[in-house]
Amino acid sequence: MALDLPLERMQRWFQGMVVHPEGCDAALVAPEAEQEVPLERLREVILPSRTLTPAERLEIYHGMYPLRMQEALASDYPALEHFLGDDGFRELVMQYVQEFPSRNYSLNRLGDHVPEFVRSAPGIKRPEFCHELARLELAISQVFDAPEVPALTAEQIAAVAPEDWERARLRPIAAFRLLSFRYPVNAYVQSVRDEDHAGHPKARLKDTWLALYRRSYSVYRLELSRSAHDLLRDLVEGATLGEAVAAAPRRDGRRAPQEEELFRWFRDWVSGGIFASVELDGERR
Amino acid sequence: MTKKRWGFPDLGVGIGLRTVHFGHILSRWPDVDWFEVLSENFMDTGGRPLWVLDQVAERYPVALHGVSLGIGNTDPLNREYLAKLKGLAERTKARWVSDHLCWTGILGRNTHDLLPMPYTEEALRHTIARVRQVSEILERPLVIENPSSYVEFAASTMSEWEFLARLAEGADCGLLLDVNNVYVSSFNHGFDPRTYVDQVPAERVVQYHVAGHTHKGTHIIDTHSDHALPEVWELYRRAWQRTGPTATLYEWDESIPEFDVVHTEARKALAHREQLQEAGVAHGA
Known part of the structure; x- marks a missing residue:
């Protein structure tokens, strides 16, 4: 005799079994499941096998x-996993998927809320460090998958008088992020990649x-000085090159970048393929 | 030889396109008949995976295989997902698009598992309607794969193979016969796998899957993590005698070894096919 359970209600009940934070035994006696x-009527929904009970x-x-x-x-947050250790990361994942279960067809989007979640996750060690580590690892994933946009060419640059x-x-390419941190999280990510257990x-x-x-489908992490970061931030936020350079010496009484520094930064950014286009008076060149 | 529905071609013996093999494939362009591509891995990326897929699709026939369609879900169809799937199929000139007879979640959640369907008249009507809808949206017949499963529903009123046959007829879709899944489910549920492959409508089988699994003593898990057992190959041979030459794919998704190991395993299918063809045992040959 089978319990009469329409498909939609069966799926609600079954999903409750699958995603319950405790074991199946707890899921089976949860009020909404019962x-x-x-x-006592479980066998009217799930049959036993020769070797396993319905609950098993x-x-x-x-x-x-x-x-x-x-x-x-773990695939998206290897450094965070390393920092928290196997048990700590497993615990974090279990808490996280209760609050932010996957609602996307792709598992690639599962971790989108990890940076905000770790900030206040119960019992997590060093939440601010974890937040910044997660922020960097999420940005790496986003840059990896961003649409491919051709970078500014030497010919386009030469065409500007x-x-x-x-x-x-x-204008920056789509696969670009400018980030600032209060902790050395980039060095941490690198040490995990290098499997530098001592360092x-x-x-x-x-x-x-x-x-x-991203350049040639590889993701690069270029550490910047604060002055270089601020100049680049102004540029990608829409300032003209003249405005950004003029603002540089005035910030916080810091030393103005030298001309050769400015030249080197600009050369690195252009050769790195950070910029997609140059605009003059609103017109793309 | 059984005439295939829609004239889907026998692509020969292929393997799954996996990230760990990208370097090998790009540098060697190995002698593989075709590649199967996990649709969701390429839908939302503009980075290297998509670039690699473009290179592969230029040189090899490709078929798309999904895990998140949720054809048995009682939630509404995800139109955004289907639009992206259609776009990917067009971009890669996919020979066909397949997914599993399963549901994946409810109330907007995705468990990213291939959850089992009860084999009832209600579920059959529901699934037929959904397959028809999806085929219309994709503007091509959908191909549905038999799942491996670990529970049986007391409410089921027909066998899985009967459900599949009626689904294929009612929705006018193709079938992807995974002989490892047949073997796994036959052990878990205690039926004769030979009956299954003997009853599947041969003219609708447009592709095979062969894979390894993990035996847990009390049950078998479909892990795609190993070589296929002789018993699984025997099922392949048995089914092949009814269907004739049909595109075959070897799946290896966990602990993926080097490309050549997977390729060698896949080529066992070729040896079986050649033996059967020489013996003239294919249906109608």
């Missing part, structure tokens, strides 16, 4: 769910600035 399928068969699906979520998030550069505006930077306050961009 309302649909009383425990459900447990297979329940057990695979967190492993899948953990694998997906020297006297026009002062009022030129530079992971401490989670101590240290201001750092980073340009993240």
Whole structure:
């Protein structure tokens, strides 16, 4: 005798079994589950096999769910996983998917809320450091997948007359992010990639600035000085080259960048393919 | 030889396009008949994966295989997902698009699992309607794969193979026969896998999957993590005798070894096909 459970209600009940934060035993006696399928009538919904009870068969699906979520998030957040350790990361994942379950067809979007979540995740160590680490790792994923936009070519640059550069505006490629941090998270990410077991930077306050961009389908992380970061920020926010350079010496009483510094920064950014186009008086060149 | 619906071609023996093999494929352009592509991995990226896929699709026949369509879901169809799937199929000139007979989540959630359907008249009507809708949107017949599963529903009123046959007929869709899934489910549910492959409508089978699995003693998990057992190859041979030459794909998704290991395993299918063809045992040959 089978319990009469329409497809939609069966799916609600079954999903409740799969995603329950505790085991299947707890899921089966949760009030909303018992309302649909009383425990004593479980065999009227799920048949036993030769070797497993209905609850044990459900447990297979329940057990695979967190492993899948953990694998997906570990792939996007390897440095955060390293910092928290296996147990800490597993605990974080279980908490996270309760608050931010996947609602997308792709697991690539599962981790979109990790940076905000780790800031206030219960029991997490060094939440601010974790937040910044997650922010960087999310940005790396976003830059990796961003649409491909051709970078500014040498010919396009040469086409701008020297006297026009002062009022030129530079537009960045889609695969670009400019980031600033209060902790050395880029160095931490690098040490994890290098498997540098002895040399992971401490989670101590240290201001750092980073340009993240993709060139030839590889993601690059270029550490910047604060002055270079601020100049680049002004440029990508729409200031003309003349405005950005003029603002540079006035910031916080800092030393004005030397001409050769400005030249070197600009050369690095252009050769890195950070800019997609140059505009003069609103017209793209 | 059984005449295929819609004239879908026998593409030969292919393997899944996996990130860990990108370097090998791009540098060697190996002698593979075709590649199967996991649709969701390429829908939202403008980065290297899409660039690699473009290169592969220029040189090899490609078929798209999804895991997030959720053809059995009771939530509405995801139109954004389908639009992207259609775009990817057009971009890659995919020979066909397949997904699984399963549901993936409800109330907007995606568990990223291939959850089991009850084989009832209600579920059949629901799935037929959805397959028809999807085929209309994609402007091509959908191909549906038999799942592996770990539970059976007391409410089921027909076998999985009967459900599949009626679905294919009612929705006018193709079938992807995964002989490893047949083997896995036959152990988990205690049926004869030979009955399954003997009952599937041969003229609608446009593709095979062969894979390895993990035996847990009390049940088998479909892990795609190993070589296929002789018993699975035997099912392939048995089915092949009814369907004749049909595109075959070897799946390896966990602990993926070097390209040549996967390719060698896939080529076992070629040896089986050649033996059967020489023996003239294919249906109608």
